[in-house]
Each structure stands twice: as structure tokens, then as C-alpha cells.
Amino acid sequence: MRGSRRRRATNAPPIVFNSNEVALGEICVIGERANQSSRDVILRFADLLTDIYGRRLAVTFAGRNIQSCPRPSRVYLRLYSGRPPSGLLNADLRQMDRDYDIRLPAHWREPVASPAQTNGYFGYRGAVAHLLVRQAPATNLSDVERAFYRSILIEELFQVVSFGADVLKFDLDRPFLSKLQEHPVNLRNFSWYSTEFMAGLLASNPQGLCSFDVMMLHALAGSGLNSVNSPELIRFMETNFDALVRASETTISEPSYAMLLDPNCSDLPD
Incomplete structure (x- = not known):
């Protein structure tokens, strides 16, 4: 989402960061069967988007390969727990290339660069995203392991809907305001x-969504904008600030969403 493999053709369709298109589309989960923790996060996140956007996000738990998805989806989520599945990742991207006419370079291969990563593309037939996320390989987990695997999955799901990029945060004396904030660490x-x-990694950013992230989702859903990288979004938030705060408070108070939220960044802006 943040760059291009080569210069974009002048006749390519415009890049549109449409949060509604993703949040109201479909997500197909492929690869390793989702364990209970991964499944809970995915379904709870879908519930969150349903409450905020007003329509159910369709989630399909398919098979090992991308072809097992019932139809081309806007978001693919590949889960794994062993060695990084580089071959399967690139097979997925090639299928997405065929479905969405992305026009990837012929011999290019995407590396697995982290335990959780998102690749987003704006093809000639629409936008599509691929999430590759490592899930816990066992059920007997330490508190650190349990929090880690939940955190990275929540972050990728939030980023793909919000089109948000990591925001570097250097001042540790100030509290985190968003899951997108990240204190740089050398690991x-x-x-x-x-x-x-x-x-x-857990110490470098919030372990779940902050209250401001929930407010941003309400703003993205309520604004009805075709592209989230627009000054109109800021104007919408300024005009509807009190209503957005109230809506966010209602969402945050729902007990079932506690697993998605970080209580250490629960303050809403005032």
C-alpha cells in the first residue's frame, strides 16, 4: 500500500482508499486452520465492523489454497504457524494478480519480512489486500505468547480496513493514542x-485497539467518503466530534469487544 514495484501506468485507474469497500466486502481465511484464538479475534473484529458500518462483513474460513475461496475477495488472510510459507504467499499474489489485473512484474517475488504483514494492491479491476499472519502453534501458551499472537492479528485487520500506516512514536513519556503508533525497537x-x-514487539505499541482507533472507524463509516486520505475526513470529524465520541463510548462499553481493546489507551480525545 505504501509503494509500487514499478512506476504506475498513466492509464491506471485512480488509487482510492475506500474504507467502506473493505469493511463491507468479504474476507477469506486460507492456509492453516484458524485456531480458537485466531478465530475469536477474526469473528469479533467482524462483529465490530458490523456494529460500526451497519452491514455484516462476510467471513469465509476456506481451505489451504486461495482457490478454495468461493469467489474473489477484497481481503485474503493466510494463517500459518510453522515456517513462513513463501511459496504459498506468492501463489496467492499471482492469483490476485489474475483476478484483479494488478500487473505485477513477471519474475518478482514478495519476501516474508515479518510474522505479520499486509500487501495491498490497486489493480485495474479494483483494490485487494493480502494478510499473512503467524498464529500460535500450540494451545499451551505463556501470557506473552497469547498477547503477541492476538496483537499482531488485530493490528493487521485494523490496518487493512483503515488504510493506516505505522506512525513512529519516539516519546515514551506520552501515552499511546493508536494501535498504529509504534516505538522503534531493534529486534x-x-x-x-x-x-x-x-x-x-508487544512493548513497542498497544496490544489492542485504542479508543481513538474505534473513533476513527466510526468516522470512516459515518463520513461516507470514497477515499479516507482526504481533508474532508478531518472536517467531518470536527463537525461531528461529539456524536463520534458518544458512538465510540457505546461501542467500547460492549463487553464482547474487550479482547480487541487495550485498556492502557482507553481515553477518548476531548
């Missing part, structure tokens, strides 16, 4: 599967 020397890596 290159640690295995992705190590407690040190998981604890370090």
Missing part, C-alpha cells in the same frame, strides 16, 4: 519465535 538479532522478540 533483528532475535528469532521471531523467541520470548524476547515477542515481548519487545
